[in-house]
Amino acid sequence: MAAVRLPRFWEWGRKIVCVGRNYVDHAKELNNPLPSEPVLFLKPPSSYLREGHPIEIPWYSHNLHHEVELGLVLGKGGRCIPTADAMDFIGGYALCLDMTARDTQDTCKQKGLPWTLAKAFDGSCPIGDFIPKQKIPEPQNLRVWLKVNGALRQDGNTSDMIFSIPSLINYISNIMTLEEGDLILTGTPAGVSAVHEGDRLEAGLGNISTMNFTITRSSAKP
Numbered sequence: 143m144a145a146v147r148l149p150r151f152w153e154w155g156r157k158i159v160c161v162g163r164n165y166v167d168h169a170k171e172l173n174n175p176l177p178s179e180p181v182l183f184l185k186p187p188s189s190y191l192r193e194g195h196p197i198e199i200p201w202y203s204h205n206l207h208h209e210v211e212l213g214l215v216l217g218k219g220g221r222c223i224p225t226a227d228a229m230d231f232i233g234g235y236a237l238c239l240d241m242t243a244r245d246t247q248d249t250c251k252q253k254g255l256p257w258t259l260a261k262a263f264d265g266s267c268p269i270g271d272f273i274p275k276q277k278i279p280e281p282q283n284l285r286v287w288l289k290v291n292g293a294l295r296q297d298g299n300t301s302d303m304i305f306s307i308p309s310l311i312n313y314i315s316n317i318m319t320l321e322e323g324d325l326i327l328t329g330t331p332a333g334v335s336a337v338h339e340g341d342r343l344e345a346g347l348g349n350i351s352t353m354n355f356t357i358t359r360s361s362a363k364p
């Protein structure tokens with residue numbers, strides 16, 4: 143059953159759990175201290191965006207950043223998953239963007255508010271095709287890259303994560319139950335930068351999966 147359903151997991155309405163500051167070079171470029179525990183936040187299912195639809199700059203932001211990330215798709219659910227068993231809970235992978243309204247995030251941080259406006263707006267999680275687990279035998283040694291208008295901006299490797307994939311699944315599942323079809327974004331490497339109307343984004347996981355998106359400005363405004 144899971145093998146048939148997982149390729150369209152973004153239609154299930156499952157949660158998206160995001161890990162932040164999980165690469166030393168990215169934490170440093172934003173002048174953040176290195177975390178002693180994973181930094182977590184959530185995106186709603188309305189964040190999913192598939193190729194063919196533009197990424198919208200929210201009406202309240204003038205500094206929308208790209209963050210390319212490896213996504214883990216849960217093949218089965220669990221609570222308090224032991225680190226040693228964690229890889230068995232992965233059904234596959236996906237190339238993801240964690241689009242971030244950086245100016246809004248800075249304001250939220252100054253005011254001590256949650257990052258919801260900065261991270262959880264409609265279309266803030268552009269996503270590529272589902273990648274079956276067998277296609278990525280070494281998920282902890284994978285190139286993650288992103289180009290804007292043909293220029294390489296992010297070029298990292300999942301081997302540089304501070305918290306490994308199994309340790310993230312263990313940590314998260316000791317806070318909230320993970321369900322089949324949930325997505326975990328594992329953090330972004332260095333090179334995040336602003337995007338503008340008309341920009342073309344191309345991202346990839348090695349040469350296993352690539353995706354393209356254009357940038358537009360949202361027409362929504364209260």
Ligand SMILES: O=C(O)/C=C/C(=O)CC(=O)C(=O)O
Pocket residue numbers: 160161162163164165168172174209240242247328329330
């Ligand atoms: O703490 C900040 O200023 C920013 C953190 C992030 O946006 C974290 C991520 O989403 C990430 O590292 O991928």
Ligand SMILES: [Mg+2]
Pocket residue numbers: 160161162209211240329330
């Ligand atoms: Mg991120």
